[in-house]
Amino acid sequence: MKKISFSIEELLKKIPTPFYVYDQNGIMGSVKKLQKAFSWVDFKEFFAVKALPNPYILKLLKDNGCGTDCSSLAELYLSDMVGLENEDILFTSNNTPLEEYQKAYELGAIINFDDIGHIPEFIEKIGIPKIASIRYTPEKAYGSGIIGNPLESKFGMPFEKLIEGYQMFKDAGIKRYGIHAMIISNTLDIDIITKNTETIFKAVRKISKKLSIEFEFIDIGGGFGIPYRPEEKELDIYLLGKNIKELYEYYFVDFKPKIFTENGRYITGPHGYLITKVLHIKESYKTYVGVDANMANLMRPGLYGPKNAYHHITVLGKEGKYKKYDIVGSLCENNDKFAVDRELPKIEKGDILIIHDVGAHGHSMGFNYNGKLRSAEFIYDGIGFKMIRRQETLKDYFSTIEGGDIYV
Template sequence: MPMSADFHHRLSPILPRIAETFGTPFHIYDEIGIRSTGERLKRAFAGVAEFREYYAVKALPNPAVLRIMAEMGFGFDCSSIPEIELARRVGAAGEDILFTSNNTTVEEMEACLAVGGILNLDDVTLIPKVPSMPELICFRYNPGPRRTGNAIIGNPVEAKYGVAHGQIVDAYREARDRGARRFGLHTMICSNERNAGYFVETVRMLLAVVEEVQDALGIRFEFVNMGGGLGIPYRPEDEPLDLESMATRIAGLLEEFGRTHGYVPRLLMESGRYMTGPHGVLVTRCINHKHIYREYVGVDACMSALMRPAIYGAYHHVTVHGKEDAPADTVVDVVGALCENNDKFAVQRALPRIEEGDLVLVHDTGAHGHAMGFNYNGRLRPQELLLRADGTVERIRRAETADDYFATLNFEPEVWRG
């Protein structure tokens, strides 16, 4: 949806000077908005005795943003060795780090265990590959036909993630036999979901699996992790997720479990998009017009800065600085310079008339924007800026350069001769 009114009111008056100072294109993130969402999340789950958000580093892997998360008391959900290092650079240690594996290497397991992180295994075949079974182990659960997914992750039966239902008891048995003494259970079967009931049923499912495993093996679960996937309203007409209702209903499920079993596992969550997605915009400048079978507005960013519209057909709201209230009387495709016809931020979108030099804002790029960038065509990823709570603007990542692009070609020649 359009950026929040508060973000707009603080950014809009200074945006031309920011663009003049730093140049375009750039992603700019809103510290106040990020902190506000984090505090809202904590308030919503205040009824859960032990709740913790583990921010999904993949959504916006920038130390300046991760530092904000750490200051709010959040941990970090990581899925690669560099993401573990990013979390450590902002002070995360031990069980502040959750490593959710997927087709995992032994090197990655060792990196997680070396820092005392929580190892969240994705498959039973990984159990004998763990170099030294830690005291605390977690498994990612895939319910298969017991649940439906959504468009981004897909049908759980077809998803590459997680331990199948019929394997889950044996997974914990084998981990226990190899030395595990503390246990967690994780799942994530949807992405960008705005139906609060979906997440309530996910927690209900997790608690049912906990009951099944503990009845079979006599073990207690230290935590359940309901995953991420909390959605945001990208389109102006989309209804937002009812966070407070969701949290209240989940707290009720945990209380009921506690009455039956005499204990309540901690509740973890690993939201990424929900935390930062609405609090970022890609600012780019109109540089060309093309008039053929369609009207095209060319901007100085391309899908190397934001590829969601290209790979998902995802909608991102687009506005023109200073023309937010102007009539949307032209229908255009907003395009970049990449040699791919899906290099479009908007397709057949009704917008105000855009002149060369106008600043064009692509909304909701605070998650899976810069992070999903790439270098096809030799296109370079843009800089990232942060609008601080005190009104200052800080560059938190410089734009890539040609030297960066060629850096991996600078090495000592090595040739194998058979």
């Protein structure tokens, strides 16, 4: 059974629910395991900022050898804020405004083009990047899951376009090359990750041979999954590293590219908790447990469905299975549900529920529908709790409203 790894009773006495708590030691444990699994190669993890865009987290990861994977202007500024620069930042953006490319260029970031159509304008209006890559979306992929069918993906380029794009790089005088692919999301299947990695390695070999170029790095993306359900087993990261090492040694003899990953969920996902209080229990066609958190605090179950985007829930101080409940928020939307037909201990008004594995794509996907305010974030560093983001207030919510003057 999943349990929170520290006591939150003292925090509950001082802080109103809902709020997020992250386990610093757990996050660092995931980082170290990933780095150890790929210690056989020149390796770097570029943390996917979108998963948990908090400066405290980014600084913690920076201090332990990680870079950042950014996809927006704000994420670039966050990276700059914590002292990251140059090739510790990887900028991969889709449908990218020129000013965002400009900021990435000023920071000296690795520029990863989602579409080769951006390359001529970038070179003409911004400059020639020191190192550049292209996002590859192969025609066939294994276990694409949430990302979906590659043929319907808005991300990346097919192989034929890669050839054209790297030729553009050569013609422009760019001499350092990388390649990027993000083919899967949240898989625990080592074979799937291995097969997709081999697809990337094959592409690198073909491009290298055809254009007589060597690749400095291969970013195999993220997508390493976490066990959301108690019965699921954790990804064997060491076996995965071993499998990829065997592929690497087979495909790369004459040159040795670095290996990058850009995991978010694997690093922080299992180490975040959303703490919420039971406000009301409604007996209707079903038993609905209404809590003070809602889809604006945690969107994943509402976006993908509570069965597909399962999050384990425990009741503080209680164990066992009493009856089936739907755990719901207060938004005026029927998909505002954290769990459906979930067997839990007997729940009473005032109980504290802990929603597990929300350390990635949890708080960061929050929004203000129905005027709901985003919750605070805390981190437990092994000694005590630190607030790393305060709760929003109504003043924050109304701060962007103007008086209705005509704007020209």
